[in-house]
Amino acid sequence: DIQMTQSPSTLSASVGDRVTITCRASQSISSWLAWYQQKPGKAPKVLIYKASSLESGVPSRFSGSGSGTEFTLTISSLQPDDFATYYCQQYNSYLLTFGGGTKVEIK
């Protein structure tokens, strides 16, 4: 299995802050990585695919970068609607795996 490790597990930030979340893969996954946002009681929503491609309808303040084993999700200016938990997911292997999540809290 390809293990996905996210850091930090919790992040406290204020509206307007630039936020960066890191996801590391246990082996190279090229650019086959997606990022999701999940709010309490809701299903995850895809934000980014292929490491840096923005899903249709997702605000441009979200961006993704990286390749190989290290990836980042950046929110350029945190908005009130962005307080949520974020997950990465690799699809380099037929066995899909997710990171453990990063909760973005209000500071």
Next chain:
Amino acid sequence: QVQLQESGPGLVKPSETLSLTCTVSGGSISNYYWSWIRQSAGKGLEWFGRIHASGSTSYNPSLRSRVTMSVDTSKNQFSLKLSSVTAADTAVYYCAKAVGSGDYFDYWGQGTLVTVSS
């Protein structure tokens, strides 16, 4: 706009079989891959496997011995069966539509909580 809706019992007894169905509306189930994913406090998001509308499947090896997925294109539905459940199978179960050959997920159901308890 594709919509997915999980249905099935919210309570299953230990050692029994968990059965869930996902009904797809707003689009055809054909030509796509579909998956089941669960979320529990202890194990985060866990992918069960994928099924194509043709019926071909690919399962998570850690669950393969207990999982069966099937598809009914006439009803625009696909299903999950998980046998010999224990308390560790208590989770929110999601069905989801995959992009490409089952890569990532662009549409999800709302999720259904399944509790395993006697």
